[in-house]
Amino acid sequence: MVRLTRVTPVSDVLAPATRLVTVEWDAADALPFDLVLQRSRDDAPSSAEARICAVALGNVAFCDHGLSLPPVSLDLTPAQAEALRPALSPPSPPDDQPWRPTLDGGPIARVLAPPIDARDAAAWLDRDAREAVPALALEDPFAPWHPRTDLLRSDRFDRHFVLETGLSGELQLRFGDGINGLAPDPGHAFAPRGRVGGGARGNIGPGTLTHIALPETLAGMNITVTNPLAATGGREPEAPEDIRINVPRAYRTQERAVTEADYAAAACTHPAVANARARARWTGAWQTIAITLDLAGGRSLDAELKSDIAAHLERVRLIGFDIVLRAARMAPLRLDLHVCAAPGFVRGEVARQVRAALRPAGTHGRAGFFHPDNFSFGEPLYISRLIAFLMALEGVASVEVTRLHRTDRASQGELAQGVLVPGELEILQLNDDPSFPEEGRIGIDMGGGDV
Structure with missing residues (x-):
């Protein structure tokens, strides 16, 4: 998708x-x-x-398993719909003690907020279940209250609450104290509105959905619905014995970055980052962590991606520390080869195959030898490894490397040493793009084979 x-x-x-x-x-x-x-x-x-062998299906919409209560489209009378509304006990805050009501009305679904700003569908599917919040809202005479996983980031005016589940399955609401989250006023009536369902039973097979309930404005339209793929993502609540095991482990999870290695490891948890290096620098007023990024697939570090990675690192950044992100420095190569084609193979075709196999795009669905993901910070290029790769290609009888050095400097004896080593924060690059010769070039001299 x-x-x-x-x-x-x-x-x-x-x-x-x-x-x-x-x-x-x-x-x-x-x-x-x-x-x-x-x-x-x-x-x-x-x-x-x-x-x-393949078809493209459009008009794809995300859906989740559950039933909204009180229901709005079952032709019920207001009294019947109100009877299905989840109930709070006690229904309103008391005057002299904190209000911790329990919720009746069925298992409240836990849902993940849709990543509206995401440009890719993968961001909708690859989610952390720990970020799920209850599909529940409370309505008082003034404004709705919304659920959160905790109240630590809520200020004294935020209408937030936390839905906690006991070991026996009972649901209890926890409100703010006037500092972290607004404290509910005594005597106010709250009307819960939620969604029950969720869990593994929502992971239906393909072709299960066959009917759609349309609003009155679309009544009479011929609209069909189906799910071409099996549903995924539904999970059952953790069992009490699993909670007892996982809770102590959760407190040992690193949620802050202190050392340079911590910042580099935190950057690598972003899906667009393949590798990272961090260096601490004193700028005269505060500490700055300079993080050099090796992006997956050779992606460029544009302003949008830089902002996204910076937001990803904000949760682990120490107070008083600045973070500066920069792309890895590339070390473009000049590579010349003498290739001997095997008998019965056309030289030009063998040369084309060798060049395609070395370029990042590769050939036949396989990434090329110099694909950006094959090299990272300071990773050397061994001539023996290059020759072994080329000798495995069909039609290649022998290979000799006649020239190997960086394009921005003269040879440093790489051929004699059998290896080219980039700097600690550099990554080897050889794109062999005639439009951008500064990104590395390949020269091939052919022999043997058929002309």
């Missing part, structure tokens, strides 16, 4: 009447395999009767 980031209308000069669009999605939604669109049938008289 992907989330489209751009849709561009295009035209085909050979079929101008055909309406076409080019669609793009985020790199995080990239397919982990080559998708076969169609395959020729051995018994087909023409290519027009090829077997279709």
Whole structure:
């Protein structure tokens, strides 16, 4: 599943009447395999009767398992709907003691807030269940109250509460004390509004959904619904024995960064970061942590991604410390090869195969030797490893490295040493893009084989 980031209308000069669009999605939604669109049938008289192997389905919407209470679309009378509303006991805050009411009305679903600003569908699916909050709201005569996982970040005006579950399954609400969260006023009546359900029973199989309840404004429209994929994400509550084991472990979880290694490890937990290095610097007024990032897939560190990673690190940053993010320094290479093609192989085809296998994009669905994820900070390039890789290619009889050095400096004896070592915060780069020769170049001299 992907989330489209751009849709561009295009035209085909050979079929101008055909309406076409080019669609793009985020790199995080990239397919982990080559998708076969169609395959020729051995018994087909023409290519027009090829077997279709893939289809694209649009109008995808997320849904969750549960029932909203009080219901709003079951043709119930107001009295019947009110009878199904979850109830608080006691129903209103007392005058002389904290109000810790219990909630009756069924198991309240725990849901994850949708990442509205996310550009990729993967962000909707790969979520931490510990961030789930109850699907419950309270309505008083003035404004609604909303659930939180804790009240530590709530100020004295925030209408927040925490729903706690006892070992026997009872649900109890905890409100603020006027400092962390607003304290409810005595005598006010609260009307709960929530959603029951959730859990593993919501993980239905594909094709299970067949009916949709439409609002009156869409009544009469021919709208069908189905789920082409099986549902995922539904989990059962932790068993009491699991809680007893996991709670002590939770307090040992590192939730702050103190040392340079802590900041680097915290940066690596971001999905866009493959590796990181951190260095502490005194700037004259405060400490600054300079974090150098090796981004997955060779992604560039644009302003949007930098802001996202900075927000990700904010939860572990110590007070009085600044964080500066910067991309890794690249060490572009110049590589010349003498390749001898095996008998029966065309030199030009072998050279094309060698060049494609070395470039980051690779060939036949496999990443190239110089793909950004194959090298990280200070990781050396051994000539023996390069030769072994090339010798495994079909049609290659022998390989000799005739030139190897960085493009920004003269040779430092890398050929004689058999290895090229970048700096501690540098990453080797060889894109072999004629439009950007400063990103590394490959030269291939062919011999042997057939002309």
